[in-house]
Amino acid sequence: MILEHAVLDVVAGQETDFEWAFGEARELISASPGFLGLELLRSFETPGRYLLLVRWESVEAHTVGFRQGPNYEQWSALLHKYYSPFPVVEHYASALSTSASVV
Template identity: 75%
Template sequence: MITEHALLDVLPGSSEEFEWAFGEARELISASPGFRGLELLRGLETPSRYLLLVRWETLEDHTIGFRQGPSYERWSSLLHRFYSPFPVVSHFESALSTSSSVV
């Protein structure tokens, strides 16, 4: 499994509109082959900064299947206007994993 990481700096004052648009865009990405889940986290120190984590079965599911697929144009039109600067996207695979259990 691959995790896509994107740090999204959203234009100040547009966080509410961005989150609404992301709710719509989420339907597009979640319908993509190889999509396994996502998390959108908002920064505490900088509320207009978000961390997007998307889990894909393979790297190509994201870079080819989604980015070159029919839904990406709509995804772009919904979200890309909110970013400044445009985010750098990186991909990661698991090197070590732990979890804690609460008793």
């Protein structure tokens, strides 16, 4: 599994519209082969900042399957207008993992 990480800075005052648009856009990404799930987190410390975490089967599932696929143009039209600046996207693989133990 690969984890896509993107810090999304949204234009001030557009947060509610962005969250609505993201709700629409998630249907587009979730239909992509190799998509495993996502989480959109809102920052406590920085208003208008979000962290997008997307789980993919492989980097190519994101960079080729989704970004070069039929739904990416609509995804871009829904979301890219809200970003300032445009986000840097990186992909990560697990190096170490732990969970809280349940007693």
